[in-house]
Amino acid sequence: MSTAQVWVAPALWASVGKLLRLRLRIWWSGIKRASKRRKVGLAIFALLILAGLGLLIFLSWSLLRFIQSPQLAEMVGDQGAFIDSLPVLLVGGAFLGILLTSFGVLLQALYLANDMDFLLAAPIPIRAVFIAKLLQAILPNLALISLFSIPILVGLGLARGYNLLYYVLIGVVILALALAAAGLGGLLVMGVVRIFPARRVAEVLGFVGAISSFICSQSGQFARFEDVPPDQAVQVMNNFSRFTSPWSPLSWPGQALVSLGNNQWLAGFGYLVLTLGICAAFFYSSLVVAEKLYYSGWANMQNNRRKKKAAASARPVQANSVRAILTRLLPQPVRAIMLKDFYMLRRDLRNMSQLITPLIFGIVYAFMILRGDDPMPSPDVDTPVWIAEAMRNLPLYINVALAMFVSWMLVSRLAGMGFSQEGKSYWMLKAAPLSTAQLLGTKFLVAFLPSLALGWIYLLIISMLQPAGLSQLWFTLPVVALTTAANTGVNLAFGVAGANMTWEDPRRMTTGLNGCLAALLTMLLLPFCMLLFFGPAILIAMLGVSPILGQLVGLLVGGLACAAAAILPPWLVRKRVPSLDEPAA
């Protein structure tokens, strides 16, 4: 063929450009085809980011001016060393941030995107494919981390009066670090996937990521910042300067910026050359390793051999015990779907992270209550009876509210996503002889039973740890059960209305307007239910009647309202269930 003789291999960077342009075109095409509402949302988001950038620069500049002010220096001493250590910390933190986030993105890009075979078979340099993949993987994270770190670094520079080179090199250093992080991340991904299946790694990563971020977000509840004396705070600030050790490679990029900003040319250029050299080495070696692994077919090979037999023999015992209980209580198709859902939830670690979140939340807040920072107020002698009654019952209300909240967190995940979690396998349920009522009822039970169990166990434990808690269980247990049922009904209905069967990652099921509306509505439902359950007890106490009668009335009124909330919303969306997963007509 004459075409083969004249064909010239495309240049490396031209191919990289071509691949990145393709990705950009796909992204832009997605935006162009998006709904008007989404486009407006994106425009507002972009404006908010720009405003946030300006605010960050201003805040960091103002804060650092304040830290440098003579008045503060008189009180806590000179903070120059602390401020000079901030770029080191920020740049090092940016590197670690990009490294951690790029691991997951690279895992997806190199192993789970399913386009590697197509790209490697195309007549473009293999290296171009990997450069494009690495750049594609780090660009979103680089942009995100730059959004936070660059304005602060600029603010720092303004406050310290660094020279122009500092500002120029901020971008260069962060870009080099991002490439190094991508390279290192790529090497780690390829190493890990040689041992474990890529999909399993993605699940574990999702689980660990979600749990860690939740723990981090709640860890502030444990700390008592108000108790930290000022001298200890100053000591902590001084300790930051220890991160600028010349022996730590993580500090070199930041030290390069600070030294050059302070006109210390020799040290600055020394650190800069070291930083850029190491970054280039990481990036280059990841490209070489990736090429070799993929070309020799070793990229997807795993060294481990799973112990299938042991796992297989362990499963039926547990399955049979669960099945034996369910067999006696529920119709065969209903218990089949319940068992299937529990298996699916348990076996996908990304689901587990969402299910464990309420437990962590419960533990954190139970710990806070039991720590007992603020003792409950006790009524005075001249306090009216009904107010005294309400005050005495305050721990009870708090216990119930917490148990309701913990079960609400679980129920919103299980009920809201009950149908969406079927995903592309929904055809199996749709083709089976199941009525809409059976399907809705089963999904209701799948969400309600574990949430109820969690709420009750939480309530029991917390009641056992408090003096009068157990004696009120006859009242509090039904309250938690009924509100959980109400929440299940509302969440299930919104889950049906906004079902998304096309997700690839379970965490994508939670996006969407319906999820937000369900969360908002059920958040309002919780205090409303509490008012209905506890209101009559307080009102009847005003009349001097036995509080037990008030609680019974509360159970009746609240119970009726909860039953309505549990049944009506699913009933309203029942006609949508048979048409789920159908293209729009």
Next chain:
Amino acid sequence: MANAPLIETEQLTKRFGDKLAVDQVSFSVYAGEIFGFLGPNGAGKTTTIKMIAGLLKPTSGTVKVAGFDVQAEPLKAKAANGFVPDNPNLYPKLSGRELLRFVGDLYSVPSAQIERRSEELLRLFDLAGAADDPIDSYSHGMQQKTALAAALVHDPRVLVLDEPTVGLDPKSARLIKDILRQLAERGATVFLSTHILEIAERMCDRIGIISQGRLIAIGTMGELRSASTGQDSLEDIFLSLTGGTEYAEIAEVLK
């Protein structure tokens, strides 16, 4: 045919917005019959099949399976039906054995029978060795075979298959052909779509050809031959009916 039809469509129509995917399709498939449903890509085969299986609601017209209207009596119709889609998206975290038990339970098959049939089917489809592995570790062919096994757990009277041999090795493809023939001999109805005309020609008792949403031909091979002038093979009949003969000219240009 003397016996009653187990699949019956009457003026079946499905519209997606402006696009008419299936246009007034009417046919009947009888007990003991293997019916091949052919058509070019995008002709409306999968849409028709999904309406028969109760996965899509027709815009107009009716589908009856085992005498039950799929819209009016969906549970009875579905209980008689076994369905294998073109792309077997099975629950990835269940094992093959668990999936068969799950499907058996969905169709309310007695527990002992599920156990027995599951083991038989796993052995038959050469899946016994991987029966306790999660389905997401299966190859495409294994998933296809698992989907087929799942469709057979409840011993359906009607079996609807969309491209059942795609992704299967010759041994498995042969096995499936044998199973479908045995099912038909036992009085079940098999409705399958395929692009492999050799399968349709050899296996199917009757063939329907759909093009641009309309059923343009239906009958036995002999009836199709006599209806088309001078065409002997199913491939020639198919191409002359669906307008594929111009591709021969394109192939000439590419030579």
